[in-house]
Amino acid sequence: MKKISILGLLVIAINSFGQTFELPIYFEDSNQNRDTIYIGYDDLATDGIDEEFNEVNIIDEPIDTVFEIRISDEKCVGNTIDGLGDATYHAKRQILKNYRNKILNIVIKSSDLPVKMSWDSLHLNSNVENGALITDTNPGGWFDVAGHSDLGFVFMSKFNEVSFNPENEIISLWFIFGIDTIVNTKEVKESDIGLNVFPNPTSNTININTDFSELFIYDANGRLINKYKKGDYIDLSNYNAGNYFMRIHNNKYSTTKKISVIK
Numbered sequence: 001m002k003k004i005s006i007l008g009l010l011v012i013a014i015n016s017f018g019q020t021f022e023l024p025i026y027f028e029d030s031n032q033n034r035d036t037i038y039i040g041y042d043d044l045a046t047d048g049i050d051e052e053f054n055e056v057n058i059i060d061e062p063i064d065t066v067f068e069i070r071i072s073d074e075k076c077v078g079n080t081i082d083g084l085g086d087a088t089y090h091a092k093r094q095i096l097k098n099y100r101n102k103i104l105n106i107v108i109k110s111s112d113l114p115v116k117m118s119w120d121s122l123h124l125n126s127n128v129e130n131g132a133l134i135t136d137t138n139p140g141g142w143f144d145v146a147g148h149s150d151l152g153f154v155f156m157s158k159f160n161e162v163s164f165n166p167e168n169e170i171i172s173l174w175f176i177f178g179i180d181t182i183v184n185t186k187e188v189k190e191s192d193i194g195l196n197v198f199p200n201p202t203s204n205t206i207n208i209n210t211d212f213s214e215l216f217i218y219d220a221n222g223r224l225i226n227k228y229k230k231g232d233y234i235d236l237s238n239y240n241a242g243n244y245f246m247r248i249h250n251n252k253y254s255t256t257k258k259i260s261v262i263k
Helices: none
Strands: 012-015 018-028 034-041 067-072 093-096 103-110 115-118 133-135 153-155 161-164 170-176 214-219 224-229 242-249 253-261
Touching (some): 018 093
Parallel strands (some): 034 093
Antiparallel strands (some): 103 170, 115 161, 133 153
8 A cells, every 4th residue: 555645735726616615524534544545516517427627436356454544435334335226426526516415435444443533624615525524424314314433423624633443344424515504603702692602611500591402522623522402401520521523513603712621
């Protein structure tokens, strides 16, 4: 397996087929093997393989035995690559047309854990891009079914990298642009709504002075720790000491608050 040096740049390409947004996502295992995929959107793209956008179908090529990342349209969890499931393509680049709520399967092959995934969140600033999400949970059941790693799910506009440990040598992650629960709400600062989370720091429970439909708590590395819904008792007594990020959603706005757990 060749070790490839990759510049961590995100580019917005303008070409003869329209304005293309393209997001490189970089992967690296614990042995410094690296690979990159590119996901984006353009009004003139299709959901299949477009040669005009330099997309190449590599489904007939054997996956690397050590480390490789691919994009696929496979709808089932990619624990076994030999049968290819219901996939019609594997690629390193996929530019979508109908990008909102469009789900892509990211096939991960790795023997050396953990795997680090990184991207440039500064450029995820439009409504659609701000709603970018990556998860190890099959979207057929969304967040109700456990995934095949410890990743959980990550809102990509809020973090630049995350490390995770796949349970098997080959697993699937799932990528989605413009998830509606994010896009359809306004992003606000905590000061704009007078958000108060108390006590903070805490060693036990926390209280919040605003209504929410969903609340997510992430660790400092962007990994989802827990999810709560309206009316839930938010008990952090079993959390390790440290800093966390609380992501609050309701039907009017979304916001993020830093919280600390002490022992």
